[in-house]
Amino acid sequence: MSSTRVSVAVNRPAGDEMTATAISTDVRAGRRSAVDILESHLERINAHEGAVHAFNVLTLDTARANAEAIDAMVAAGTDPGRLAGVPLALKDNMCTQGIPTTCSSKILEGWKPPYNATVVDRLAAAGTVMVGKTNLDEFAMGSSTENSAFGPTKNPHDLDCVPGGSSGGSAASVAAGFAAVAIGSDTGGSIRQPAALCGLVGIKPTYGTVSRYGLIAFASSLDQIGPFCHTVEDAALMMEVIAGHDDRDSTSLSQSLAGLVDAARLGLAEGVTGLRVGIPRELNGEGISDDVKQRVEEAAKRLEAAGAIIGTASVPAAVYGLSAYYIIAPAEASSNLARYDGVRYGLRVTEGTTNVAEMMIASRTAGFGPEVKRRIMLGTYALSAGYYDAYYGQAQKVRTLIIRDFARAYEQFDVLLSPTSPTTAFKFGDKTADPMTMYFNDVCTIPSNLSGEPAISVPCGVGHDGMPVGVQLLGPALSEATLFRAAAAIEGGN
Amino acid sequence: MAIAKGWELVVGLEVHCELATKTKIFCSCPNQFGDEPNTNICPVCLGLPGSLPVLNYMAVELAMRVGQALNCRVEPSIFHRKNYFYPDMPKDYQVSQNDLPINIDGFLDLPDGFRVGIERAHLEEDTGKTQHMGTSGRIHGADYSLVDYNRAGVPLLEIVTRPDIRTAEQAKAYVAELRSILVATGGSDGKMEEGSMRVDANVSVRKSVDDPYGTRCEIKNLNSLRSLVRAIEYEANRQVDMLTNGERIVQETRHWNEEDGRTSSMRSKEEAMDYRYFPEPDLVPIAPSSEWVTAVRESLGLMPADRRARLSEATGGNLGTGSDTIVAIVEQGLDEYVLAAVAGGGDARRAINRVANEIVTPEVAAKIDVAMFAKLLVLEGDAKLTATQAKQVLAEMIEQGGGDPETIVVTRGFEAMDSGVVETIVDALISAHPAEFERLKGGDAKVTGFFVGAAMKASGGKADGKLVTSLLRSRAGLASER
Numbered sequence: 001m002s003s004t005r006v007s008v009a010v011n012r013p014a015g016d017e018m019t020a021t022a023i024s025t026d027v028r029a030g031r032r033s034a035v036d037i038l039e040s041h042l043e044r045i046n047a048h049e050g051a052v053h054a055f056n057v058l059t060l061d062t063a064r065a066n067a068e069a070i071d072a073m074v075a076a077g078t079d080p081g082r083l084a085g086v087p088l089a090l091k092d093n094m095c096t097q098g099i100p101t102t103c104s105s106k107i108l109e110g111w112k113p114p115y116n117a118t119v120v121d122r123l124a125a126a127g128t129v130m131v132g133k134t135n136l137d138e139f140a141m142g143s144s145t146e147n148s149a150f151g152p153t154k155n156p157h158d159l160d161c162v163p164g165g166s167s168g169g170s171a172a173s174v175a176a177g178f179a180a181v182a183i184g185s186d187t188g189g190s191i192r193q194p195a196a197l198c199g200l201v202g203i204k205p206t207y208g209t210v211s212r213y214g215l216i217a218f219a220s221s222l223d224q225i226g227p228f229c230h231t232v233e234d235a236a237l238m239m240e241v242i243a244g245h246d247d248r249d250s251t252s253l254s255q256s257l258a259g260l261v262d263a264a265r266l267g268l269a270e271g272v273t274g275l276r277v278g279i280p281r282e283l284n285g286e287g288i289s290d291d292v293k294q295r296v297e298e299a300a301k302r303l304e305a306a307g308a309i310i311g312t313a314s315v316p317a318a319v320y321g322l323s324a325y326y327i328i329a330p331a332e333a334s335s336n337l338a339r340y341d342g343v344r345y346g347l348r349v350t351e352g353t354t355n356v357a358e359m360m361i362a363s364r365t366a367g368f369g370p371e372v373k374r375r376i377m378l379g380t381y382a383l384s385a386g387y388y389d390a391y392y393g394q395a396q397k398v399r400t401l402i403i404r405d406f407a408r409a410y411e412q413f414d415v416l417l418s419p420t421s422p423t424t425a426f427k428f429g430d431k432t433a434d435p436m437t438m439y440f441n442d443v444c445t446i447p448s449n450l451s452g453e454p455a456i457s458v459p460c461g462v463g464h465d466g467m468p469v470g471v472q473l474l475g476p477a478l479s480e481a482t483l484f485r486a487a488a489a490i491e492g493g494n
Numbered sequence: 495m496a497i498a499k500g501w502e503l504v505v506g507l508e509v510h511c512e513l514a515t516k517t518k519i520f521c522s523c524p525n526q527f528g529d530e531p532n533t534n535i536c537p538v539c540l541g542l543p544g545s546l547p548v549l550n551y552m553a554v555e556l557a558m559r560v561g562q563a564l565n566c567r568v569e570p571s572i573f574h575r576k577n578y579f580y581p582d583m584p585k586d587y588q589v590s591q592n593d594l595p596i597n598i599d600g601f602l603d604l605p606d607g608f609r610v611g612i613e614r615a616h617l618e619e620d621t622g623k624t625q626h627m628g629t630s631g632r633i634h635g636a637d638y639s640l641v642d643y644n645r646a647g648v649p650l651l652e653i654v655t656r657p658d659i660r661t662a663e664q665a666k667a668y669v670a671e672l673r674s675i676l677v678a679t680g681g682s683d684g685k686m687e688e689g690s691m692r693v694d695a696n697v698s699v700r701k702s703v704d705d706p707y708g709t710r711c712e713i714k715n716l717n718s719l720r721s722l723v724r725a726i727e728y729e730a731n732r733q734v735d736m737l738t739n740g741e742r743i744v745q746e747t748r749h750w751n752e753e754d755g756r757t758s759s760m761r762s763k764e765e766a767m768d769y770r771y772f773p774e775p776d777l778v779p780i781a782p783s784s785e786w787v788t789a790v791r792e793s794l795g796l797m798p799a800d801r802r803a804r805l806s807e808a809t810g811g812n813l814g815t816g817s818d819t820i821v822a823i824v825e826q827g828l829d830e831y832v833l834a835a836v837a838g839g840g841d842a843r844r845a846i847n848r849v850a851n852e853i854v855t856p857e858v859a860a861k862i863d864v865a866m867f868a869k870l871l872v873l874e875g876d877a878k879l880t881a882t883q884a885k886q887v888l889a890e891m892i893e894q895g896g897g898d899p900e901t902i903v904v905t906r907g908f909e910a911m912d913s914g915v916v917e918t919i920v921d922a923l924i925s926a927h928p929a930e931f932e933r934l935k936g937g938d939a940k941v942t943g944f945f946v947g948a949a950m951k952a953s954g955g956k957a958d959g960k961l962v963t964s965l966l967r968s969r970a971g972l973a974s975e976r
Binding site: 094095101103108111113114115117212213214215216217219220221247248249250251331332334335338339340341343344345356357360380383384385388392 | 537540541542543544545546547548549575577579581584585586587639641768770771772775776777778
């Protein structure tokens with residue numbers, strides 16, 4: 001452990017009074033006030049946000065007004081909702097009416113959405129108090145927040161380390177005690193990897209369970225919204241609030257998720273007797289640090305102690321996941337990001353231009369950072385005439401094979417266990433020289449985005465550097481209840 | 495202008511028509527022409543960050559209605575994104591259908607029986623509308639441009655024919671017939687002048703039907719049937735001239751300029767955009783159930799071809815389904831009017847002629863109660879009015895916006911002229927014009943017109959022209975006509 005390590009992280013185990021579960025229970029019962037809860041979080045923001053840089057924008061005035069309104073509701077005998085008074089941080093790629101929404105990009109400069117994302121409305125209706133919008137890798141492209149146009153976010157456990165990404169600001173805001181919970185988005189691991197690096201629970205739910213309406217798209221067929229929390233039960237509670245069909249998202253599932261909180265409690269109280277857990281060799285081999293491998297073994301032991309049966313699984317096509325992902329995600333991104341052209345909103349650069357095409361080029365050249373440009377070019381190339389079959393077509397076939405291989409694994413196992421990230425949090429600049437090194441961070445998380453299946457990262461001790469390690473549990477579509485139960489069993493050993 | 499001799503013209507048409515839904519294809523904004531710019535817009539049709547499309551199933555239903563009327567098969571289909579940058583396209587991609595369109599493999603029979611194959615009829619969203627401000631009116635040389643996004647997201651059906659059309663007139667007949675089908679299905683109002691029906695023509699020429707198709711050019715900006723015919727003929731002759739001079743045709747997109755009456759190059763195949771189509775991940779596949787398709791097919795009313803057949807039948811087949819008057823009446827939607835007049839006792843052929851020549855438009859028909867129109871036809875049929883008188887009465891009915899023909903007959907003093915009086919007039923005319931009568935006897939039919947005209951003049955228009963003719967012929971010792 002480095003002697004100069006500076007940590008501003010908080011520890012909120014199950015039962016802690018600052019978990020979302022404890023806060024909302026107390027606020028609804030009138031034992032604590034939403035205003036007091038908010039103020040104690042604002043104190044931490046005042047003390048450490050300057051060092052951490054978790055937020056792009058703080059919304060303290062509306063936060064105070066909302067907290068007061070919640071307290072007034074409680075006083076009037078009205079239930080403010082299942083997340084009453086819970087301070088929330090929102091990744092700055094989800095639309096908030098009248099509040100700047102930047103994706104940490106210069107291209108959206110000055111734009112204020114005229115509408116709220118569905119997830120924002122649902123969380124507000126449940127009584128959360130949004131304190132601000134969090135930093136991310138520009139357009140969610142990255143694994144460290146170093147690609148933010150507004151500067152990186154620091155890992156609260158070690159300010160010299162990255163918090164992971166792309167939802168690094170959301171993870172850091174919870175780890176630093178700026179908010180009790182946060183919302184992120186996960187396209188290739190952007191919730192699970194920063195959750196692992198910041199010592200939090202993070203889940204990428206089944207594709208279609210949480211509405212994407214109002215989530216600014218990176219790669220539409222892979223993007224899912226999910227929570228960052230200190231505990232598995234908090235994550236289950238958040239999921240019960242944000243999941244559910246939305247008419248405004250055509251890819252939203254009609255099935256709903258229920259019983260998640262109960263499942264999390266059962267996992268803690270009664271374990272996972274008879275649960276068949278497979279460790280896929282393809283996700284636990286080359287490139288995974290020994291530290292992390294040891295923590296996966298530890299997680300397996302904890303599950304075994306809780307009654308699970310552990311075996312070795314195989315998902316052969318998963319090794320091609322990273323390659324397929326870096327075709328499909330950039331291809332969709334190249335199209336999704338075309339609309340930032342300076343015509344209707346955001347940055348417009350006209351200097352030195354004589355027509356609309358030149359204006360579009362100048363605006364996009366000035367507005368996008370290098371990683372976003374790299375992916376737009378990759379994706380444009382992959383979709384071009386003559387290359388489509390060799391790249392995009394082939395990647396879609398890999399995707400189908402991954403789905404098939406997971407389905408085969410789930411004939412033998414209820415859940416799979418793997419590392420979340422190959423290493424603990426790394427230092428700033430360590431992986432920026434070579435994009436491929438950075439991309440490798442997502443090797444274990446990408447397969448679930450390609451298959452559309454859920455995966456949760458849960459803390460399981462620390463590495464030799466003292467930094468948090470997360471392990472990942474994967475399951476078939478809509479198996480969230482099982483994942484929460486198993487995750488709680490691992491959490492119980494912390 | 496016609497196509498040079500010795501060459502065959504080959505035309506395929508792509509028609510974009512705006513579907514007559516109440517709301518847009520992916521959001522609930524009104525689908526309405528002519529409103530204040532940028533009032534029928536929302537985050538979805540403006541493509542604002544984070545917004546997502548939700549398919550309007552009425553657009554699917556209307557697409558299927560048109561497809562069924564064009565004898566297409568409904569297939570399970572998906573949407574693709576067609577990527578290119580243009581300021582009037584909010585997302586800088588258009589949601590369209592590519593290799594899996596909703597309707598495939600149909601045909602449209604022209605009134606004369608010529609069959610045009612339909613390759614596909616697919617769904618897509620319309621773009622906004624750019625207005626280039628400045629002297630040129632086009633993007634080059636414009637001072638600035640304004641964009642109206644009211645049209646962005648209006649549902650379009652793009653109907654693509656096979657290269658089956660061989661003359662400009664056929665192309666015109668195809669578009670006219672398609673418009674009637676669109677209106678009959680309720681799929682679209684088919685108004686070319688409002689841009690709810692837009693036509694692109696792929697034109698090529700070849701020496702012989704045995705030759706492979708020539709290199710084609712796609713002509714855009716055809717805003718009327720007249721432009722369509724002119725542009726195809728101009729383009730075909732341009733290509734013939736080039737080939738005759740030993741030049742080669744370059745595959746390209748060309749712009750029709752209505753004022754010059756010429757096409758000019760917009761972009762060549764080499765400059766053609768790579769649209770980078772890929773499946774639209776924000777939408778799910780459309781797979782209409784066979785029950786839905788059947789229900790759509792069974793709910794289709796009579797198509798223009800059925801209606802022409804019905805009119806032809808009413809004449810006992812005297813007028814064919816492809817006759818100009820029948821085609822015109824059905825195109826104007828006046829066939830029900832004709833049939834109602836026939837049901838009221840009018841002669842079908844007379845009704846068709848009066849409607850096609852005198853009434854002409856639905857606006858005029860709306861002013862004249864069909865029972866009164868039928869009454870007029872009966873008066874004429876019973877020889878109580880001459881054809882000339884009947885036309886005069888009808889003209890008055892049109893002018894005053896209705897009225898009872900019997901009343902008009904009385905006020906005008908039209909009554910059937912006694913045949914004895916007509917005989918007297920005819921005999922007097924024969925005596926007065928012996929030379930002309932000799933020519934008539936000699937078989938010069940043209941003189942008949944002279945006598946009929948003179949008889950009309952003498953009778954103040956009351957004599958029955960037919961009676962005059964038959965009297966003349968019998969006096970001249972000729973067999974009576976027919």
